[in-house]
Structure formats: structure tokens, C-alpha cells
Amino acid sequence: MVIAGEHRLWRGRCSSEIVSGGPSHLPLGETNDAVVLAENLRHTYDGRHYALDGVSFTVRRGEVFGLLGRNGAGKSTLIKAMTTLIQASEGRLRVLGLDPTRDGQRIRRRIGVVQQAESFDFTTVQGNLDVYGILWGLPKEERVRRRERLLGQFGLDELRKRRAFDLSGGQKRRVQVAREFMHDMEILFLDEPTVGLDVVMRRQLLDSVRDQVRRGLTVVFTTHNLEEADYLCDRVAVIESGKILMLDTLEKLKRLYGGKKTIDLTISDGDPPRFFGALTAALGAGATVTSNGMSAVILTDDPKGALAKIVELSPALGVQLEWLNVRKNTLEDVFLHSVGHGGESIASA
Amino acid sequence: MPLPNLLRLVYRNIKVNTDPGSLIILIGLPGMYLVFFGYGFSAGGSGTVYLAFLTPGIMSFQSVMAGTVGGSMLWADRRWGMLAQLLSGPFTRLQYLLGILLTSMLFGLGGAAVMLAVAFSLLHSLPTDPVAYGVIFGSIVVGSIFFGSLMLLISALVKSNTAYNSIQILMIFIVNFASTVFYPLSAGLPVVLKALFNANPLTYIADAVRGAYQGHLTALDVYQLLILGAETAIALFLAIRSYMRSDVSYE
Numbered sequence: 001m002v003i004a005g006e007h008r009l010w011r012g013r014c015s016s017e018i019v020s021g022g023p024s025h026l027p028l029g030e031t032n033d034a035v036v037l038a039e040n041l042r043h044t045y046d047g048r049h050y051a052l053d054g055v056s057f058t059v060r061r062g063e064v065f066g067l068l069g070r071n072g073a074g075k076s077t078l079i080k081a082m083t084t085l086i087q088a089s090e091g092r093l094r095v096l097g098l099d100p101t102r103d104g105q106r107i108r109r110r111i112g113v114v115q116q117a118e119s120f121d122f123t124t125v126q127g128n129l130d131v132y133g134i135l136w137g138l139p140k141e142e143r144v145r146r147r148e149r150l151l152g153q154f155g156l157d158e159l160r161k162r163r164a165f166d167l168s169g170g171q172k173r174r175v176q177v178a179r180e181f182m183h184d185m186e187i188l189f190l191d192e193p194t195v196g197l198d199v200v201m202r203r204q205l206l207d208s209v210r211d212q213v214r215r216g217l218t219v220v221f222t223t224h225n226l227e228e229a230d231y232l233c234d235r236v237a238v239i240e241s242g243k244i245l246m247l248d249t250l251e252k253l254k255r256l257y258g259g260k261k262t263i264d265l266t267i268s269d270g271d272p273p274r275f276f277g278a279l280t281a282a283l284g285a286g287a288t289v290t291s292n293g294m295s296a297v298i299l300t301d302d303p304k305g306a307l308a309k310i311v312e313l314s315p316a317l318g319v320q321l322e323w324l325n326v327r328k329n330t331l332e333d334v335f336l337h338s339v340g341h342g343g344e345s346i347a348s349a
Numbered sequence: 350m351p352l353p354n355l356l357r358l359v360y361r362n363i364k365v366n367t368d369p370g371s372l373i374i375l376i377g378l379p380g381m382y383l384v385f386f387g388y389g390f391s392a393g394g395s396g397t398v399y400l401a402f403l404t405p406g407i408m409s410f411q412s413v414m415a416g417t418v419g420g421s422m423l424w425a426d427r428r429w430g431m432l433a434q435l436l437s438g439p440f441t442r443l444q445y446l447l448g449i450l451l452t453s454m455l456f457g458l459g460g461a462a463v464m465l466a467v468a469f470s471l472l473h474s475l476p477t478d479p480v481a482y483g484v485i486f487g488s489i490v491v492g493s494i495f496f497g498s499l500m501l502l503i504s505a506l507v508k509s510n511t512a513y514n515s516i517q518i519l520m521i522f523i524v525n526f527a528s529t530v531f532y533p534l535s536a537g538l539p540v541v542l543k544a545l546f547n548a549n550p551l552t553y554i555a556d557a558v559r560g561a562y563q564g565h566l567t568a569l570d571v572y573q574l575l576i577l578g579a580e581t582a583i584a585l586f587l588a589i590r591s592y593m594r595s596d597v598s599y600e
Contacts, residue, residue: 083437105441113437119430121365131361135438137352165429 034058035187035218036065036082041091042242043077051077052088053242059187059220064213066233067222068335074242075222076116079191082220083113096186112185114176116192116222120164125156128164129179136183146182153208154178169196177205187218194228206232226335238335246334253334262333263298263306263326270319278317282309290336294322299333354440358448362422363455375414375456376463383407383467386531404468405485405559406530408461412489412554413524415457416496417517419449423592424504424513446592450497450585457493458486476562484561488574491581492554496524498584505591528552529559553577 036059043052051074059065067075080086082095084104093100095107121128129150133143151157154174159167164175177193190209194202206228213219223229229236230250237247246253267275276291279298283289287300300306303326314321352360387400387407426432435445469475476482500517507513525531527542528551538546546552553573560566 085433085437105439108437109439111437113434115430115433115437117430117433119434121361121431122368122425122429123365127364131364134352135357135361135435135440137357137439 033061035061035096036220037092037094038078038082039092041078041081041088041093043081043086043088043090050089050242052081052091055091055239055242055244057237057244057247059218061186061218062213062216063234064219064221064232066229066236067220067239068224068226068229068236069222069239070224073239075239076191077242078239079113079189079220079222083111083189084108110186112180112183112188114180114188114190114193116195118172119176120172122165123163124161125164125167125175126151126160128175129182132179133182138182143182150178150181153211155204170198170201173197174201174205177208181212185217187220188212190219190221192222192224194223194225202228254329260299260301260329261303261326262329263300263303263310264295264323265298265310265321265325266295266323267314268294268320268322270314270317272319275313275317275319278313279309282313297333297336299329354444355448355451358435358440358445359451359455362448362452366418366422366452366456371418375418376460379407379410379414379460379464380467382410383464384471387468388471400468400471401563402533402559403531404464404472405562406528406555408464408485408489408562409492409551409555409558410525410530411460411464412457412492413496413521413551414460415453415489415493416498416500417521418456419453419493419497420500420504420513420517422449422452423501424510427504428510442593443589446501446589449501450494453497454490454493457489461485461489476564478561478564481561481564481566484566485558488554488557488561488577491574491577492550495550495577495581495584498581498588501588502584502591505588505595524549524551529555550577550580 036057038055038057041052041055042050044050053074055074055078067078069075077086081088081093081100084095084100084107087101096110098107100107121131123131126147129147130143133147138146151160154177156171156174156178159171159175164172167175173193173196177190180188188209193209194205197205209219209221210232219232221229221232233250235247235249236253238245238253272291272294276289276296279296280287280289283298283300283306286302287298287306290297290299298306307324307326310321310324313319383400383403387403390399390403423432426435432445436442440448465475499520503516503520504513507516523545527545528549529546530551534543534546534552553570553576557566557570557574560570
């Protein structure tokens with residue numbers, strides 16, 4: 001019904017939206033292009049700890065919306081709530097204008113879900129696609145047509161007679177994603193779909209999803225791989241400890257740190273905590289030093305000055321410089337900087 | 350016109366559970382009981398009498414096998430992620446549960462029909478009274494729902510694969526051999542064993558099916574079927590309740 005026909009430009013069509021835990025300004029159900037609306041969502045599994053803790057955001061029709069976060073940050077819980085597998089303990093949620101607590105089945109008829117975990121029937125690759133097509137009520141002719149197209153598109157032609165459980169991790173993942181495209185949908189929820197894939201397979205899978213997005217599909221995508229979020233997503237929300245720390249277009253998030261550059265530094269010998277402590281003090285408020293063992297990432301608006309301080313301090317503190325690299329900010333830097341604030345909400349300007 | 354959700358789920362359940370290995374366990378094993386026990390003991394001097402006795406017993410046993418199919422389907426779907434996948438699709442939890450029970454019932458009826466065919470090939474006779482077939486059909490349907498509900502209840506509550514398999518094997522053994530499937534209830538049994546036989550729902554099913562098959566259905570058989578119906582309603586209620594409350598979401 002939806003994934004064919006509508007053409008869109010890749011990237012750049014979304015306006016900025018800044019959410020930092022507070023309620024949306026848009027009354028629920030009053031936006032034409034919002035396919036998911038969440039207002040102050042909270043969810044607890046044990047009555048004490050909140051896996052979601054006041055999450056508010058919208059997902060707009062036709063965009064790829066990324067949920068970025070570390071393991072246990074709350075991404076999968078949020079996906080479960082949006083796909084009606086769990087009911088959020090508090091707050092309001094609308095998916096395709098419907099309330100998941102009342103209209104779960106109506107929502108599920110219009111969405112696709114690729115779980116983080118494996119899910120297969122004990123049959124062949126082709127059989128898995130066929131059975132799924134039957135479950136979604138596809139007429140035989142259409143089922144066969146889609147199956148053949150997807151087997152080709154996802155590079156599964158030669159594997160069609162193999163049992164799905166006998167495949168490698170990457171092959172299984174491709175079968176799971178291909179299978180989901182057996183039916184029409186308005187939103188596709190992908191919960192870390194590239195886990196276990198090698199670089200080539202990951203790119204193939206992302207390209208296949210991107211191809212569907214070009215035809216108008218909305219995708220909600222969770223990952224802790226920042227490169228693929230950079231490759232696929234129009235907007236990303238950085239989630240940590242059940243809270244959304246940042247939400248914006250990728251370009252705006254990267255511009256958050258304006259003219260700042262990132263210095264990657266690896267040392268040997270000496271006393272690393274003492275060295276990085278001294279460096280932090282020497283660089284002052286214009287830089288952020290995030291250290292991890294013998295390495296550190298320095299975010300600074302004065303890379304030349306920072307390099308001079310590093311070169312000056314290292315012999316004085318008996319430290320050997322092993323690796324020094326200055327580069328532009330990446331999404332990873334934004335991510336590390338935001339979660340490095342220990343849950344403090346950050347909004348872009 | 351697309352099939353209703355329930356029938357789509359039943360189709361899927363049958364398609365993914367009818368591999369040769371499963372069929373050997375489901376139908377081959379009881380069939381071999383019939384041939385080796387039935388024919389073997391009959392050859393020992395009692396003519397075809399024991400085979401005629403065992404046939405309805407083994408047909409009844411199909412309701413237990415059908416129940417284990419249902420429990421195993423839920424277990425496998427949960428273990429291999431298909432439960433969460435199906436429930437994030439267009440199906441409700443209740444539809445999924447009813448799909449499993451209906452599939453179990455079809456396996457029970459199909460297995461019983463195969464046993465009847467095997468027995469016919471050995472005995473060259475079948476019941477001629479349509480009422481007998483009605484009673485056999487009804488008994489196996491209710492029995493399949495009872496054992497299906499019981500196994501669904503267990504698979505919804507038990508978290509470990511090993512524990513589930515152990516419970517299933519133990520249950521099959523006790524239910525099977527503490528019933529009138531293989532031998533009649535003897536007056537000489539110790540009181541405890543006799544109570545176990547009398548409380549075993551498979552005894553009720555076997556007695557009713559045997560009564561219908563051999564043309565001497567008694568009031569006691571009908572009374573036992575009514576008790577079985579009540580027990581089935583309770584088991585079904587408990588299975589639905591525990592399943593609806595259980596966590597099906599993926600991690």
C-alpha cells in the first residue's frame with residue numbers, strides 16, 4: 001500500500017527537532033506526517049528502575065529515524081513499545097495515529113519488525129519467505145513474485161534450498177530482513193539488523209533498506225554502530241539510561257561542536273591518568289578530554305594550541321607519544337560527548 | 350480471498366511441523382506399538398483380541414501426542430524467536446494460542462485415523478455405526494484440547510529446555526501407562542495405582558473410544574467424558590491465562 005510510488009530525496013528533507021525529555025509541542029494526532037508520536041514515555045519492568053524515562057519524539061513519514069545508544073540504553077524497550085509487544089507504563093504513544101494499548105492489531109497490520117534476535121521457522125530459506133507470505137495473506141502469484149525478487153535482491157538465490165538455521169549469522173540476518181519485505185508496510189522497525197554482519201554484507205543490507213526507503217518507506221532503526229547510522233539515518237536520537245539526550249539531523253548534531261576538531265591520542269610509558277589530568281587542566285574549558293587507558297579523544301576548538309600542549313607536556317611527564325591524529329568531528333564524537341555527560345540532557349541550538 | 354488469521358496460523362504450524370522426523374515420532378511410534386504389541390501379543394494365543402483392544406487405546410493415545418505437539422510448538426516458537434515475530438505481525442495472542450490448539454487437534458485426529466487404517470489392515474474390520482465415529486471424534490478432539498492445554502500451560506511456565514523435555518517425557522510415560530490404553534483396569538491393582546488410573550483423563554478417553562469402537566458404550570463412559578469436558582475447560586482457562594500473562598517479547 002505504501003512502499004511503492006512515493007519518491008523522495010535522500011537526506012536533508014527533515015527540519016530540525018530538538019527534544020530533551022520534555023513533552024512535544026505538537027498535540028497528538030494533529031500532524032499529518034508524524035507516524036510515531038511519543039510523549040513523556042516511561043516504562044519499568046520491575047517497578048523500580050525505568051528502562052524508558054520520559055522519552056518524547058516524533059518520527060515523520062518517509063524518514064529514517066535512528067535510535068543510537070549503548071547496550072541497555074533503552075533502544076529495544078522503545079522498539080517493543082512502538083511495535084505493541086509491551087505497553088509503556090506511563091506516557092502517551094501513537095503509532096500511525098493509533099493507540100498501541102487499544103489498537104495493537106491494527107497497528108501491527110501496517111508495520112514490519114526485524115527483531116534483534118534470530119527468528120526462523122524450521123524450514124528452508126525459500127520456505128521461510130513462503131510461510132511468511134502466507135501468514136500475511138498474500139495470494140500465491142504475488143507471493144512467488146515477491147519471494148523471487150527478494151531472494152535476488154538480498155543475494156539469497158543460491159541459499160534458497162538451505163535450511164535457515166544452517167546459515168551463517170550474516171546470511172540469517174539477510175533472510176530475516178528479506179522476509180519482512182514479503183508484506184507491505186508503512187513503518188519498518190529494524191532492531192540492530194546488522195549485528196554479526198561483515199562489512200560487505202552490512203553495506204548490502206543497508207543499501208537494500210535504503211532502496212526501500214527511496215520508495216517512501218519510513219524506517220525506525222536502532223544501532224550502536226555510528227557509521228551505519230551516519231550512512232542510513234535522516235535524524236538520530238541519542239538515548240542513554242532511558243532518556244533521549246539529543247535528537248536532530250545528523251548535520252546539525254555534527255555542527256553542535258561547530259569549528260571544533262577531534263584529536264585522537266595514544267601514549268605509552270609514564271602515568272596516563274596523571275598525564276591526561278595535566279592535559280585537561282592545561283587545555284582549560286575550550287577542550288574536552290575523554291580518556292580510556294592509554295588513549296584519549298580530545299574535542300577542541302584550538303587544535304594547534306592543543307597539539308603544542310601535548311608536545312610540551314609529554315616529555316615533562318615521561319610520556320611517549322604513539323599516535324596523534326587531528327580530524328573533523330564524526331557522529332561517534334557527538335555520541336561519545338553526549339553520553340559522556342552521564343545522562344545530562346543536551347539540546348542543539 | 351485471503352484465509353482468516355487463525356487458519357493461516359494453522360497452515361503455518363502444520364507446514365513447519367510435518368518434517369519426516371516429527372511424523373515418525375507422532376505417528377510411526379504409536380503405529381509400531383500397534384503392530385509390535387498388538388500383533389505380537391495376539392500371536393501369543395489370543396488371536397486378534399488384544400489387537401482389537403489395543404487399537405482404540407492407541408487411537409486415544411494420539412490425543413496425548415497431539416498435546417505434546419502443541420506444547421513443543423509454543424516452546425520452539427518462543428525459543429527460536431517466532432513467537433515474538435508472529436505477535437509483532439497481524440496476529441493476536443489468542444489467535445496464536447487457538448492456532449496451536451487447532452493444529453494439535455488436527456494432529457490428534459489425523460494420527461487416530463492413521464491408527465485406524467493400520468488396525469484395519471491387520472484386522473480387516475471397522476466399526477459400522479456412525480455414532481461410534483462421532484464419539485471417537487469427539488473424545489479425541491476434547492482429549493487433544495485437554496493435553497494441548499496442559500502442555501501449553503507447562504511450556505508457558507517452565508523456562509528451561511531441559512526441564513520442559515523432562516516433564517514432557519515423564520508425563521507421557523505416566524499418563525500412557527497409568528491408563529487403560531494398553532491393558533484394562535485390574536481389580537487387583539493397589540489402591541493408589543487404581544486411583545491414578547481412575548483420575549487419568551487418558552483412561553476416560555480410552556474407555557470412551559474403546560466403548561464406541563467395540564460397540565458397547567456405557568453410561569460410565571459418557572459420565573467420564575463429561576468429567577473430561579469439565580477438566581478440559583479448566584485446563585484451557587489456566588493455559589490461556591498463564592500464556593496471556595507470560596512475556597513473549599524478545600531480548
